[in-house]
Amino acid sequence: MSAQSFIDPGFIGPDAIRTLFSTAMSEMYRTEVPAYQTLVELVCEVNEAVLAADPAERHRLEAAGGLARITEERHGAIRLGTANELSTMRRLFAVMGMQPVGYYDLSEAGVPVHSTAFRPVTDEALSRNPFRVFTSLLRLDLIADAGLRQEAEQVLAARSIFTAGCLALIEKAEAAGGLTEEEATRFVAEALETFRWHSRANVPLELYKRLHDAHRLIADVVSFKGPHINHLTPRTLDIDAVQRMMPEKGIAPKAVVEGPPTRRCPILLRQTSFKALSEPVDFRDGNGWRSGVHTARFGEIEQRGIALTPKGRALYDALLQDSRRLVAPAADGSNAAEYMAALQEVFAPFPDSWEEIRRQQLGYFSYSLTEAGRRNPPAPDADLEALIAAGLVRFDPVVYEDFLPVSAAGIFQSNLGDDAQQDFSASPNQQRFEADLGTPVLNPFDLYAEIERASIDACLSAMSPATA
Ligand code: OOG
Numbered sequence: 001m002s003a004q005s006f007i008d009p010g011f012i013g014p015d016a017i018r019t020l021f022s023t024a025m026s027e028m029y030r031t032e033v034p035a036y037q038t039l040v041e042l043v044c045e046v047n048e049a050v051l052a053a054d055p056a057e058r059h060r061l062e063a064a065g066g067l068a069r070i071t072e073e074r075h076g077a078i079r080l081g082t083a084n085e086l087s088t089m090r091r092l093f094a095v096m097g098m099q100p101v102g103y104y105d106l107s108e109a110g111v112p113v114h115s116t117a118f119r120p121v122t123d124e125a126l127s128r129n130p131f132r133v134f135t136s137l138l139r140l141d142l143i144a145d146a147g148l149r150q151e152a153e154q155v156l157a158a159r160s161i162f163t164a165g166c167l168a169l170i171e172k173a174e175a176a177g178g179l180t181e182e183e184a185t186r187f188v189a190e191a192l193e194t195f196r197w198h199s200r201a202n203v204p205l206e207l208y209k210r211l212h213d214a215h216r217l218i219a220d221v222v223s224f225k226g227p228h229i230n231h232l233t234p235r236t237l238d239i240d241a242v243q244r245m246m247p248e249k250g251i252a253p254k255a256v257v258e259g260p261p262t263r264r265c266p267i268l269l270r271q272t273s274f275k276a277l278s279e280p281v282d283f284r285d286g287n288g289w290r291s292g293v294h295t296a297r298f299g300e301i302e303q304r305g306i307a308l309t310p311k312g313r314a315l316y317d318a319l320l321q322d323s324r325r326l327v328a329p330a331a332d333g334s335n336a337a338e339y340m341a342a343l344q345e346v347f348a349p350f351p352d353s354w355e356e357i358r359r360q361q362l363g364y365f366s367y368s369l370t371e372a373g374r375r376n377p378p379a380p381d382a383d384l385e386a387l388i389a390a391g392l393v394r395f396d397p398v399v400y401e402d403f404l405p406v407s408a409a410g411i412f413q414s415n416l417g418d419d420a421q422q423d424f425s426a427s428p429n430q431q432r433f434e435a436d437l438g439t440p441v442l443n444p445f446d447l448y449a450e451i452e453r454a455s456i457d458a459c460l461s462a463m464s465p466a467t468a
């Protein structure tokens with residue numbers, strides 16, 4: 001019996017809805033932000049070159065089933081204003097098989113939001129389409145000016161970011177356990193409306209300015225009819241090459257690549273972005289409109305590496321902190337080369353071979369039978385290490401599917417401009433976030449551990465009567 005048989009035959013299934021949605025989103029963003037299209041083309045070019053130059057890597061990705069998903073792979077980001085918006089967004093994403101994973105506190109980095117990532121969680125769903133959305137909730141509680149806070153709350157309380165059709169289809173999916181193809185097509189079209197850019201602001205220019213002075217991000221969330229998608233990020237196999245080539249395509253990247261340094265064996269996540277565009281916006285003015293500008297939408301690329309265990313992550317966090325203590329990256333990019341050199345040097349103790357990362361239990365791996373293993377399926381009680389040594393089982397890094405708080409802060413900040421540095425005291429409030437969300441967030445480490453465990457089980461049950 002396959003997992004598919006649990007889905008009502010009349011329904012198309014959450015993975016297929018997610019693919020319809022991510023494709024529609026990508027098409028919409030391509031027409032809204034032309035530089036995104038340029039970036040996607042550059043990433044494709046670089047990915048093809050990497051695979052052509054490294055047949056072993058191509059083969060490894062093919063064997064591990066990871067090649068097909070890379071070209072279409074994207075993440076996006078939105079910023080929400082209220083608890084109600086967040087909990088409804090959770091239900092919307094659930095229709096496409098996306099669950100809230102992880103909690104990110106950005107207050108520490110001077111950004112008044114806390115966040116989670118909605119994404120598929122099983123190995124199977126991830127390999128079909130790993131589309132994820134970094135979703136932030138504005139924290140008006142961090143705004144000192146009580147009067148302004150109240151005005152912002154009123155504006156947010158009066159807006160509804162979901163169409164009636166979208167809400168009806170969410171309810172339908174929840175009640176029936178899925179959507180038919182026809183319903184899914186309508187659902188995607190309705191849901192897309194929530195993420196669309198609105199060139200007409202929800203507020204007068206005067207209020208926009210006051211919100212903007214409190215924090216640029218507050219203006220971005222409160223002033224508009226909905227949470228426009230603010231970037232869509234393709235995945236590259238060589239972020240250094242894309243970073244180098246962006247200026248040739250007329251795109252100016254931020255000065256430093258966030259995350260770990262360049263390595264032979266990529267770990268976690270490396271990201272870089274280009275600055276937000278200044279876009280014309282009409283603000284309310286009495287009964288009419290008045291023109292102004294807003295900068296919110298930008299482009300980003302990422303390179304994903306292995307998911308680290310808590311032990312590996314602790315080592316990463318410690319080394320990142322050490323490098324930043326040595327050279328703090330300046331907002332204007334003036335010491336970028338120095339910072340990247342420090343990063344490279346400080347990270348030297350992090351092992352850079354898959355064997356060693358595995359031996360020290362720093363990362364999660366997916367185990368599978370080699371061709372020889374398939375010819376000679378191991379007994380259920382066989383020893384995994386012995387099977388690896390005998391060439392019957394291979395191991396591949398499990399891809400990191402999540403985000404990194406320090407990197408996310410760097411991405412936020414590069415888009416808020418150098419003048420936007422602001423201090424909030426660090427005040428993570430996961431409990432409040434989960435209450436607003438309506439569920440606890442999932443723990444990413446549990447999900448990776450489960451993928452690893454299931455892969456080992458699958459190797460050792462290849463010969464069991466149930467599947468023979
Ligand atoms: C989200 C910034 C964080 C990432 O990839 O870490 C992010 C935002 O600007 O809303 O997208």
Ligand code: NI
Nearest residue numbers: 077134233300
């Ligand atoms: Ni991003």
